[in-house]
Amino acid sequence: MDSAEDKFCLREVLVSFKSCLLNDDKDVLVEHYLTGWKGLVRFMNTLGTVFSFVSKDAVTKIQIMENYLKGDNGERYRTLRSMVEYELSGNLVDLTKRSSHPDSGCRTLLRLHRALRWLQLFLEKLRTSSEDSKTSTLCSEAYNDSLANYHPWLIRKTASVAFFALPTRNTFFEVMNVGSPDVVVEMLGEALPYVSKVYDFTQELYVQRNLLDLP
């Protein structure tokens, strides 16, 4: 049984994405960004082993980033802006094919960034959905409009099957551990602008530095 501190709480994730914005939303603190993702992974782990292939990949990417943060050059990875400057100026990013720097911070973060777009779309659909909406449909629409564009057929197929295992909207809301469905909807309305700001900042940074297609 989960202890209180192991339990997912949407509020906690909200705070992480809010608190990772820096300098008037012109930068993002990597540590808090990863804290947000860890909260989401904890939530996904409550949904059963059918999603373990997803959480394993997310955890691997979070760990790669945490190792950079804890490493000798950790200060360079404090924010997204400083990470991009450091890795690009030091030729630490594989720009056309994976070779000498297969797991650069820029590349790893890009995978999480694409997943954040899925999250943004999914949460918005959940927020505006009616009580009888199917979470599998909402999730798969959000996936098809975002992450699916970067995944091969086998992963798309596996994901589409896994979506059928998602609980109902009301059960979903209960696991979020926030309160009644109305309170969850209200909380989602508060959370989404922060998730969007983090997404938009990252997208803009990656566009400026031509990093959106890292292999």
Ligand SMILES: CCCCCCCC/C=C\CCCCCCCC(=O)N[C@@H](COP(=O)(O)O)[C@H](O)/C=C/CCCCCCCCCCCCC
């Ligand atoms: C209030 C919150 C409510 C919703 C909470 C959702 C919690 C979601 C937690 C984690 C989301 C998934 C993160 C997935 C990261 C995927 C990154 C990625 O694209 N990786 C692929 C490419 O990596 P490289 O090979 O280039 O290194 C990798 O191939 C992917 C493997 C795993 C499959 C990913 C399927 C994604 C499905 C996303 C929907 C998850 C459904 C969760 C349902 C709540």
